Amino acid sequence: MSSTLLPSSDCTVSFYLFSHGNNSMARLTTRLRIVRSGDDDIILWGWSVSCGFHWQRAEITFSSTLKTKIVFQFVGSGESHEEFIAVDDVSFSPSCVHDPDNSQLPITPPTAPPSTPTAPPATPTPTEYPCKEDEFHCWRSNGVKCIVASAQCDYSIDCPLGEDEETCGPCTFENGFCNWRDISQNSNKWQRVKASTNTQPPADHTTGTGHYMQVNFSSVASENEAQFQSPSLPASSPYCQIQFHFHIGRGGSVGDLNVLLQNGEGKTTQLWTRNHSTAAHWSLEHLATGKQQQPYRIVFSSRTTSVESTSKPVYRAVALDDISFLNCETSYQPPVVSAAGCSFEKDLCGWVQGSAEDLHWIRKSGPTETVNTGPAGDHTSSQGYYVYVESSRPNTKGHVAQLKSPLLPPAGEKGYCLKFWYHMFGATIGSLKLFLQNIDSRKTTLGVCVTLRRGAVVGCSRLMMILTGLEGQEIIQS
Numbered sequence: 001m002s003s004t005l006l007p008s009s010d011c012t013v014s015f016y017l018f019s020h021g022n023n024s025m026a027r028l029t030t031r032l033r034i035v036r037s038g039d040d041d042i043i044l045w046g047w048s049v050s051c052g053f054h055w056q057r058a059e060i061t062f063s064s065t066l067k068t069k070i071v072f073q074f075v076g077s078g079e080s081h082e083e084f085i086a087v088d089d090v091s092f093s094p095s096c097v098h099d100p101d102n103s104q105l106p107i108t109p110p111t112a113p114p115s116t117p118t119a120p121p122a123t124p125t126p127t128e129y130p131c132k133e134d135e136f137h138c139w140r141s142n143g144v145k146c147i148v149a150s151a152q153c154d155y156s157i158d159c160p161l162g163e164d165e166e167t168c169g170p171c172t173f174e175n176g177f178c179n180w181r182d183i184s185q186n187s188n189k190w191q192r193v194k195a196s197t198n199t200q201p202p203a204d205h206t207t208g209t210g211h212y213m214q215v216n217f218s219s220v221a222s223e224n225e226a227q228f229q230s231p232s233l234p235a236s237s238p239y240c241q242i243q244f245h246f247h248i249g250r251g252g253s254v255g256d257l258n259v260l261l262q263n264g265e266g267k268t269t270q271l272w273t274r275n276h277s278t279a280a281h282w283s284l285e286h287l288a289t290g291k292q293q294q295p296y297r298i299v300f301s302s303r304t305t306s307v308e309s310t311s312k313p314v315y316r317a318v319a320l321d322d323i324s325f326l327n328c329e330t331s332y333q334p335p336v337v338s339a340a341g342c343s344f345e346k347d348l349c350g351w352v353q354g355s356a357e358d359l360h361w362i363r364k365s366g367p368t369e370t371v372n373t374g375p376a377g378d379h380t381s382s383q384g385y386y387v388y389v390e391s392s393r394p395n396t397k398g399h400v401a402q403l404k405s406p407l408l409p410p411a412g413e414k415g416y417c418l419k420f421w422y423h424m425f426g427a428t429i430g431s432l433k434l435f436l437q438n439i440d441s442r443k444t445t446l447g448v449c450v451t452l453r454r455g456a457v458v459g460c461s462r463l464m465m466i467l468t469g470l471e472g473q474e475i476i477q478s
Contacts, residue, residue: 264294
């Protein structure tokens with residue numbers, strides 16, 4: 001049974017079926033359910049079990065003025081253990097309107113008769129599967145596009161429109177949940193919502209007018225956790241990273257957002273956490289998952305720990321959008337270590353901002369915005385670019401900005417020598433620290449710390465780092 005659909009016009013449901021047997025009494029039907037009991041189901045499509053050794057595609061189009069669910073129902077003949085039918089890759093067209101609350105159907109039939117769904121004849125002949133048995137059909141792409149079956153769910157998009165990876169972790173939530181699911185045990189749950197002036201935030205990250213996942217916490221609840229779990233993800237390289245955009249709104253309740261990794265042995269590791277609101281509508285975070293030799297899952301967890309005492313319920317929304325994976329193919333080989341060097345002349349060279357805080361490194365040419373602070377120009381040529389952190393107001397003491405390197409491979413016995421130039425000037429300067437993070441153990445080691453109370457420091461620092469026998473190291477400057 002599908003999630004709930006709102007009234008829709010010309011909604012098309014596509015799926016593949018595989019059947020084996022030879023008995024007209026064994027039958028698969030696709031039904032439109034309008035009441036909870038299923039007593040008034042409308043049969044849209046039917047198929048009798050027959051001998052076949054390949055997948056076949058079926059498509060149903062209908063319209064309805066009521067809330068509905070799609071139901072696949074199989075009734076066997078009971079005469080043979082050799083008859084079976086399988087269904088896979090169910091998809092809905094954009095004209096199908098999904099209920100973001102996945103609300104229940106009514107118990108009793110509606111007072112007004114439902115509109116008659118428009119559907120093909122009761123027993124249409126599905127189109128022949130156009131690919132070989134060991135191939136995957138890129139069914140959404142124009143023409144016939146077949147790829148090897150092992151290319152599905154391998155972190156690499158091979159179909160022109162990405163059908164081979166759309167239920168394997170990456171998701172924009174524009175066409176559904178991509179096999180992610182809410183596993184919350186309490187009243188607060190993750191829900192798919194369409195951005196509008198009545199939502200927080202009012203725009204999604206993908207298009208500005210699309211969909212994203214959201215959980216609302218009210219001041220009525222306390223110690224309430226909402227969990228959102230990925231589908232089973234395939235084994236990954238040591239350099240695998242998950243990327244996502246998130247939003248934590250302002251409000252009376254104290255909430256947080258956590259990212260957890262559940263490995264194939266059932267162990268759960270916390271990858272990241274944030275417990276305060278975001279300044280922008282959407283913030284981007286990159287997290288290293290490390291090498292996974294068995295299938296694993298990612299869980300986004302958001303919870304309230306306390307609420308302010310107010311006369312009216314106060315709400316705080318936590319939102320998530322555009323999940324993707326980077327360098328996760330088991331065959332991935334990282335570039336040479338020197339490629340992680342950067343003069344910041346063109347961009348950040350693969351270094352990324354950390355989003356545990358709202359303070360960011362800024363790429364700049366020439367003097368900084370605040371007078372009597374920062375350098376007059378960059379170190380490379382005095383005319384180029386550098387990165388800096390604005391420590392003047394509105395930023396305050398305790399704020400942290402992180403700049404994270406690409407994941408680095410093992411260095412061998414001689415280790416790495418990291419060299420960088422730094423400039424520190426201004427009355428509100430804090431400290432510059434460089435950390436080495438081990439992705440396997442999740443341990444972080446302080447490599448360099450420069451602290452300045454008043455005055456200016458310009459210097460060059462060299463750091464010898466030994467990364468022997470470990471994969472997936474990360475350098476963090478903050």
